[in-house]
Each structure stands twice: as C-alpha cells, then as structure tokens.
Amino acid sequence: MRKELGIPYMGSKRKLSYEIVSYILRKNPQCKYFYDLFGGGGAISFQALQHKNIRQVYYNEIDTGVCELLSK
Numbered sequence: 001m002r003k004e005l006g007i008p009y010m011g012s013k014r015k016l017s018y019e020i021v022s023y024i025l026r027k028n029p030q031c032k033y034f035y036d037l038f039g040g041g042g043a044i045s046f047q048a049l050q051h052k053n054i055r056q057v058y059y060n061e062i063d064t065g066v067c068e069l070l071s072k
Contacts, residue, residue, distance in 0.1 A: 005050075006043030007066070013040065017047040025051060036060060039067075 004014040013020065021044060025031055032055045034048040039061035048057050061067050 004043070005046035007041030007069075009041055011040075012043055014043040017043040020044060021047040021051065025053075032056070034058065041066070 002018050005017060006012060006014050021034075024034075032053060034045070034054050034057045036042075036045040036048070036057060036059050039045060039059045042059060045057045045059045048054050059067070
C-alpha cells in the first residue's frame with residue numbers, strides 16, 4: 001500500500017500523486033529538477049522527493065500560509 005503524502009483537502013492530488021510523478025519521470029527519465037507550479041497541499045512535491053534521481057523540488061503556492069507550514 002502506498003502512503004498518501006501531502007495535506008488532505010477537497011481537490012487534493014494525494015491519491016493520484018504516485019501515478020502523476022511516475023508518468024512525468026517515465027517521459028523525462030533524465031529529470032533532476034522538479035517544478036510543482038500548483039503546489040496546493042504538496043502531494044506532488046512530496047512524491048517527487050521520494051525519487052532518488054530528483055535533486056531539487058521547487059514548490060509554488062499562492063497561499064503563503066501553506067508555504068510557511070511546509071517550510072518548517
């Protein structure tokens with residue numbers, strides 16, 4: 001069973017994060033940097049961090065409260 005990463009909320013990508021990130025990495029096998037443009041609860045960013053070839057994840061979210069929470 002896969003862990004659901006990120007903050008749960010209505011519309012979260014938590015349940016799909018593994019499939020989304022796996023698809024992106026299959027299409028871009030040399031990927032080293034990951035940009036999460038619509039960060040939300042961080043599910044995609046956290047999932048990307050689980051992959052050994054990803055060196056850096058850039059998380060973007062308009063809600064500064066979520067950014068502050070995740071940076072702690």
